[in-house]
């Protein structure tokens with residue numbers, strides 16, 4: 001991903017509104033925007049693949065196709081060999097796209113058959129579908145996308161890989177697997193979550209010269225988490241003592257599952273919580289401090305054993321390894337009237353799904369499967385509309401929802417953040433326990449300074465992914481949750 005991507009993320013409808021404003025309110029003709037898009041795409045193509053001489057440009061039925069026809073004409077004028085594949089009859093093109101087609105036609109080049117064009121191409125340009133995707137891709141369009149994906153040449157997607165839902169990051173039937181995507185005017189939310197990161201390749205954006213006022217009073221659908229770490233983690237006063245940095249109580253670790261609470265507890269300590277106590281099953285309470293003596297650990301037989309611990313806690317993290325049996329259920333029930341910020345993960349979420357409740361001061365951290373249980377649907381439904389699922393969980397349960405996965409979403413009643421740190425090495429047990437501890441540890445310190453519950457959750461997601469990215473420098477495969485712990489300090493002090 002190019003480092004200088006903007007923070008704001010938009011839906012397809014919002015980008016269409018930005019297009020409209022640029023055209024109608026600022027007098028930039030639509031065709032000028034389209035020509036700028038085509039020119040920007042050709043420029044990106046030649047930077048990415050300087051040796052490319054032969055292009056296959058696949059053009060669809062709308063303005064995304066129009067971008068493609070402009071690129072094809074400009075490439076021809078620049079001396080490249082260009083074969084254009086029209087996915088649908090160009091006679092059906094309208095508006096700017098029709099004009100782009102006519103300007104291409106005036107170059108006197110015939111259309112090409114897909115197989116011939118794709119086989120000969122040094123680079124393939126995907127101008128099939130953009131933000132106008134309205135339904136699952138099928139038929140000839142799907143066949144063409146599959147041929148593009150099978151071809152040898154690298155792929156440049158215009159605006160968004162065809163077949164990717166710009167709002168949700170879901171694949172609509174099939175999707176172009178791009179090597180590079182150049183998005184226009186505003187970054188689409190779907191490029192950053194769900195299947196977006198996997199099919200967009202390296203991501204760039206070009207604003208097409210749209211003036212800044214176009215973006216006024218159009219709040220983006222989401223904002224990428226880009227913390228200013230010096231502000232998020234202000235220097236500690238010289239007379240600091242552990243009482244200044246809060247006390248986290250982690251409740252979980254049912255019989256035979258001590259690891260989850262240990263990971264969560266250590267993560268909370270590693271992001272700077274002053275004190276961390278684990279309330280866990282008596283069978284292993286004495287063992288955990290042997291591995292990490294800084295963690296205080298109490299064996300809990302019954303809910304009453306929590307009282308003294310809850311009285312001392314500033315933040316509760318509940319769920320890692322809790323289990324949904326009688327022991328876990330009784331501890332969960334005791335928390336019903338605990339008054340303070342809470343992070344709920346894993347079996348805490350499963351118990352919440354079984355007996356729904358609503359609070360404003362908790363942070364729920366479901367992965368898609370737990371989110372499906374919270375909403376009473378299946379995981380595919382969650383992944384088909386991740387932003388919608390996160391919003392539904394907040395409507396039903398209040399507080400903040402961190403919907404984990406590629407492009408974790410952090411949703412509260414006032415808005416949506418998206419975290420794009422992290423890597424596939426995080427697909428291993430215990431990563432969620434570490435995130436739970438990180439968020440609880442930040443809440444205990446009221447970090448980021450003056451931030452909301454959602455901002456603490458967003459910062460925690462960012463720190464979690466950034467630590468995993470550092471740990472993955474020696475390889476993603478085999479990355480363990482505990483590998484993140486030593487990197488947490490590097491990240492928050494960097």
Ligand SMILES: NC(=O)C1=CN([C@@H]2O[C@H](COP(=O)(O)OP(=O)(O)OC[C@H]3O[C@@H](n4cnc5c(N)ncnc54)[C@H](O)[C@@H]3O)[C@@H](O)[C@H]2O)[C@H](O)CC1
Nearest residue numbers: 030033062063064129130131132133134135136137159184
């Ligand atoms: N001035 C501008 O408007 C600019 C637009 N940009 C580019 O325009 C596209 C959005 O264009 P739009 O025509 O709205 O949509 P698409 O080109 O994505 O395609 C719409 C077209 O496709 C049909 N369609 C929808 N779903 C399917 C499907 N599953 N299978 C087949 N066909 C489908 C639909 O019926 C329409 O006919 C944007 O992405 C930019 O690339 C410029 O970037 C900036 C200027």
Ligand SMILES: [K+]
Nearest residue numbers: 126129160162
């Ligand atoms: K496209």
